[in-house]
Amino acid sequence: GTRLIAAAASAVAPPPPRRVVAPLRSLSTRRPGILALTVTCCSPSPPPPVVAAEAPAPAPPQEAKPKPKPRRYPKQYPGESVGVAEEMRFVAMRLRNPKRTTIKDKAGTENADAGASEDEDEEEEEEEQEEEDGGGGVKEEHEKEEEGELEAGEWMPSMEGFVRYLVDSKLVFGTIERVVAESTDVAYVYFRKSGLERSASISKDLEWFRKQGIAIPEPSTSGSTYAAYLTELAESNAPAFLSHYYNIYFAHITGGVAIGNKICKKILEGRELEFYKWDTDAELLLKDAREKLNELSKHWTRKDRNLCLKEAAKCFQYLGKMVRLIIL
Numbered sequence: 319g320t321r322l323i324a325a326a327a328s329a330v331a332p333p334p335p336r337r338v339v340a341p342l343r344s345l346s347t348r349r350p351g352i353l354a355l356t357v358t359c360c361s362p363s364p365p366p367p368v369v370a371a372e373a374p375a376p377a378p379p380q381e382a383k384p385k386p387k388p389r390r391y392p393k394q395y396p397g398e399s400v401g402v403a404e405e406m407r408f409v410a411m412r413l414r415n416p417k418r419t420t421i422k423d424k425a426g427t428e429n430a431d432a433g434a435s436e437d438e439d440e441e442e443e444e445e446e447q448e449e450e451d452g453g454g455g456v457k458e459e460h461e462k463e464e465e466g467e468l469e470a471g472e473w474m475p476s477m478e479g480f481v482r483y484l485v486d487s488k489l490v491f492g493t494i495e496r497v498v499a500e501s502t503d504v505a506y507v508y509f510r511k512s513g514l515e516r517s518a519s520i521s522k523d524l525e526w527f528r529k530q531g532i533a534i535p536e537p538s539t540s541g542s543t544y545a546a547y548l549t550e551l552a553e554s555n556a557p558a559f560l561s562h563y564y565n566i567y568f569a570h571i572t573g574g575v576a577i578g579n580k581i582c583k584k585i586l587e588g589r590e591l592e593f594y595k596w597d598t599d600a601e602l603l604l605k606d607a608r609e610k611l612n613e614l615s616k617h618w619t620r621k622d623r624n625l626c627l628k629e630a631a632k633c634f635q636y637l638g639k640m641v642r643l644i645i646l
Contacts, residue, residue: 402557402615402623403564403608406630410568475581478535479644481527484520484593485534486541486640492517493545494563497552505556508610513603514567519592526591538643544636551629557615557622561629564611569637571600581644 495515498506524534537545552559575594582589596603615623 402561402618402626403611405623405627406561406565406568409627409630410565410634473645475585475644476646477532477585479646480581480585481524481532482535482538482643482646483640484524484527486537486544486643487593488517488520488524489537489541489545490548490566490640491515491520493548494559494566497549497559498563501552503552503556505560505614506552508614509560509563509607512607513596513598514600514607516570516593519595523591523593538640540636540639540643544640547636555625557618558625558629560611560614561626562633564607565630565633566637567604567607569634571604575600577641 495517498509528534548559548562551562578591578594582591582594615626618626
């Protein structure tokens with residue numbers, strides 16, 4: 319009976335109230351002497367930010383292209399179309415006419431400076447080289463000293479001075495002839511046995527003076543210096559040496575012969591020396607050498623040709639110093 323009463327009572331009694339549990343945020347358990355543990359709930363991650371589409375970077379402004387420089391053509395040198403010997407002839411003309419600032423060839427090309435270079439770099443290089451070689455002042459010295467410029471009537475030659483000049487001339491002519499005859503440089507082969515050779519003729523003249531009782535001196539400083547320079551130049555630079563080779567004969571034939579014959583009339587009673595005689599026409603021999611040099615120069619650079627022009631001025635300077643021995 320008691321079980322029935324309890325069952326009826328439990329059926330009639332309302333169910334116990336449901337306890338509401340708050341959401342768990344953290345659980346902290348603290349005990350004395352034990353490290354408190356804390357559990358933290360992770361909150362939901364925020365959504366990733368929306369990245370705006372990047373705009374393309376602006377292209378850098380294009381620099382204006384510089385205008386192309388006009389093409390610079392090398393200037394035409396007087397006589398260049400013919401050959402380097404013709405160019406050197408204009409150098410000689412300019413030195414004989416120092417008051418003229420320009421010279422024109424048949425084509426009308428102006429030459430403000432026959433020995434100048436094509437561009438500024440070469441001009442600076444040549445100026446520095448002239449300072450090193452002592453080439454400055456060639457024009458001024460040459461105006462008074464060039465072999466073809468002296469007039470026999472303006473000064474009185476002496477016998478001793480004329481013999482000194484012949485001795486130096488023999489040394490210089492003998493040097494260039496020996497180099498051409500003995501060198502293995504193919505450029506010199508073209509000028510062997512040209513008929514222009516003078517050293518043997520001068521030897522005959524000096525022997526005649528010796529028989530007249532006139533002492534034959536040793537070469538002067540001018541002649542020795544020039545001969546040494548020619549020997550060194552022949553080994554280092556064929557175009558430069560050939561400039562001296564040609565201009566030594568050129569100066570002798572075009573000016574030296576006339577001066578020498580006038581001197582002979584004054585101090586040797588008109589005797590004609592072997593130095594001033596050839597078996598054939600000297601002008602034709604010089605023409606043949608000129609044509610060979612022009613043909614050879616076609617294979618040279620413009621720099622080599624410019625060097626020839628500068629060496630031509632040096633040649634006239636050296637020869638001028640030797641001529642001055644006649645009146646010293």
